[in-house]
Amino acid sequence: MGGFFQFAKSSIGSKVLMALSGAVLLLWITGHMLGNLQIYAGQDALNSYAEKLRSVAVFLYVVRVVMLVIVLTHIVTSVMLWVENRRARSSRYAYNNTVQATVGSRTMIWSGLLVFVFVIYHLAHLTWGQIHPEFAHLVQKLPGGGERPDVYSMVVLGYQNGLISGSYIIAMLCLWFHLSHGFSSLFQTLGLTSVKYRPLIERAGPVFATIVVAANISIPLTVLLGLVKPAVGGLP
Amino acid sequence: MNLTLHVWRQKNPQAKGQMVTYPAREISPNMSFLEMLDIVNEELVLKGEEPIAFDHDCREGICGMCSLVINGIAHGHERGTTVCQLHMRHFKDGQEITIEPWRAKPFPVLRDLIVDRSALDRIMMAGGFISVNAGGAPDANALPVPKEHAELAMDAAACIGCGACVASCKNASAMLFMSAKICQFAHLPQGQPERMDRVRKMVAAMDAEGFGNCTNQYECEAVCPKEISVRFIAEMNRDYWRAWL
Ligand code: SF4
Numbered sequence: 001m002g003g004f005f006q007f008a009k010s011s012i013g014s015k016v017l018m019a020l021s022g023a024v025l026l027l028w029i030t031g032h033m034l035g036n037l038q039i040y041a042g043q044d045a046l047n048s049y050a051e052k053l054r055s056v057a058v059f060l061y062v063v064r065v066v067m068l069v070i071v072l073t074h075i076v077t078s079v080m081l082w083v084e085n086r087r088a089r090s091s092r093y094a095y096n097n098t099v100q101a102t103v104g105s106r107t108m109i110w111s112g113l114l115v116f117v118f119v120i121y122h123l124a125h126l127t128w129g130q131i132h133p134e135f136a137h138l139v140q141k142l143p144g145g146g147e148r149p150d151v152y153s154m155v156v157l158g159y160q161n162g163l164i165s166g167s168y169i170i171a172m173l174c175l176w177f178h179l180s181h182g183f184s185s186l187f188q189t190l191g192l193t194s195v196k197y198r199p200l201i202e203r204a205g206p207v208f209a210t211i212v213v214a215a216n217i218s219i220p221l222t223v224l225l226g227l228v229k230p231a232v233g234g235l236p
Numbered sequence: 237m238n239l240t241l242h243v244w245r246q247k248n249p250q251a252k253g254q255m256v257t258y259p260a261r262e263i264s265p266n267m268s269f270l271e272m273l274d275i276v277n278e279e280l281v282l283k284g285e286e287p288i289a290f291d292h293d294c295r296e297g298i299c300g301m302c303s304l305v306i307n308g309i310a311h312g313h314e315r316g317t318t319v320c321q322l323h324m325r326h327f328k329d330g331q332e333i334t335i336e337p338w339r340a341k342p343f344p345v346l347r348d349l350i351v352d353r354s355a356l357d358r359i360m361m362a363g364g365f366i367s368v369n370a371g372g373a374p375d376a377n378a379l380p381v382p383k384e385h386a387e388l389a390m391d392a393a394a395c396i397g398c399g400a401c402v403a404s405c406k407n408a409s410a411m412l413f414m415s416a417k418i419c420q421f422a423h424l425p426q427g428q429p430e431r432m433d434r435v436r437k438m439v440a441a442m443d444a445e446g447f448g449n450c451t452n453q454y455e456c457e458a459v460c461p462k463e464i465s466v467r468f469i470a471e472m473n474r475d476y477w478r479a480w481l
């Protein structure tokens with residue numbers, strides 16, 4: 001264990017931890033995006049998908065704890081590295097110039113923090129149901145009696161609100177910058193790259209980010225445009 | 237050519253330092269950047285002022301002493317060039333040029349544009365060598381090295397230790413330098429016995445000096461006069477985590 005802490009404290013060690021936790025978050029984001037897209041399959045599809053996820057309750061709590069650890073690892077290592085980096089450049093240049101560093105790579109800490117703030121808001125909105133109680137805890141009455149959480153209506157009614165959609169879209173744009181650098185960067189940090197694959201890996205970040213962000217943003221957009229409509233039957 | 241220079245002047249490590257503006261008159265486009273500074277300094281001396289202090293030695297791009305940040309780019313905007321090999325023809329007549337020292341906490345300014353880079357030497361002392369048992373020189377063919385490995389080791393060994401990578405890095409990280417010094421051995425059979433030990437010791441030394449941490453922005457690669465590739469940083473990262481397994 002002492003060895004692990006020594007590793008985690010070193011520059012490359014904390015970078016590796018940041019990259020590994022980032023890799024898990026990338027998988028999470030991909031899964032989340034695929035789940036989101038089920039909204040296009042309609043109310044029943046999305047709601048039964050959500051129900052299935054919740055039905056494995058033990059699993060759900062394990063996943064929550066693991067994700068919390070992963071997110072904390074990612075944030076703690078990145079903030080610590082950022083502080084060290086600021087200290088290392090104790091005197092600033094009078095004339096600042098950049099040759100090839102991308103905007104995304106230079107704003108990671110800010111895009112990351114904004115996305116984090118958004119995630120808290122997002123959880124408070126949809127998972128904990130605190131921020132917009134009028135859109136939370138909706139239920140879908142099932143034909144055979146019984147009911148289940150109506151995630152579909154929570155999403156659609158929520159995103160009909162321009163402010164909620166707007167904040168979602170802005171957060172997704174931050175996510176684009178974060179992923180476009182983060183995805184490519186993780187291969188370099190873990191040393192899983194080579195001269196041959198470098199051009200591919202460097203392009204893969206922006207491509208991956210574009211796919212995820214476009215898929216996610218399409219939801220509030222289609223809701224706002226009225227292409228995805230509230231479920232018939234309206235509010236319970 | 238006539239130019240306007242904004243130069244960092246700082247009497248000693250403790251002094252505050254500031255940018256001072258000087259004209260550079262009648263400069264030939266064939267001069268190197270350092271020769272241009274020589275002319276400015278001659279004028280300053282004639283006027284009884286302190287000449288601008290800057291580091292230099294070989295003036296042919298091989299020693300790694302020259303170290304100026306020109307308009308925010310270490311060694312100036314020409315790729316793959318040390319500042320001693322940067323010629324004035326790459327500047328425009330009448331241009332304003334800002335000249336600053338390498339800026340990083342582990343590189344304290346000694347005077348004007350001269351910084352103390354012994355932090356890099358201390359990193360080398362921590363493991364940037366191979367322990368060779370003295371004896372006769374081995375036969376040339378006794379230790380076969382594949383051509384590509386030899387080439388890669390040479391690419392890494394091209395690092396002249398100038399520190400431009402640190403100066404240009406947004407995080408003042410020394411990882412390009414480090415990776416070059418580690419990979420020049422990692423690609424050769426002689427480097428294998430101490431390979432894992434070396435990377436751990438050198439990274440520990442680098443961290444202790446207070447350098448920043450690479451965020452994979454590759455500004456170092458863009459300014460490195462020897463065009464060392466960031467592939468070596470990836471290799472160093474890989475060796476580092478493997479060293480802990
Ligand atoms: S890696 Fe390049 S920029 Fe860095 S010290 Fe070596 S030669 Fe200079």
Ligand code: FES
Binds near residue numbers: 291299319
């Ligand atoms: S003075 Fe030797 S490399 Fe520039």
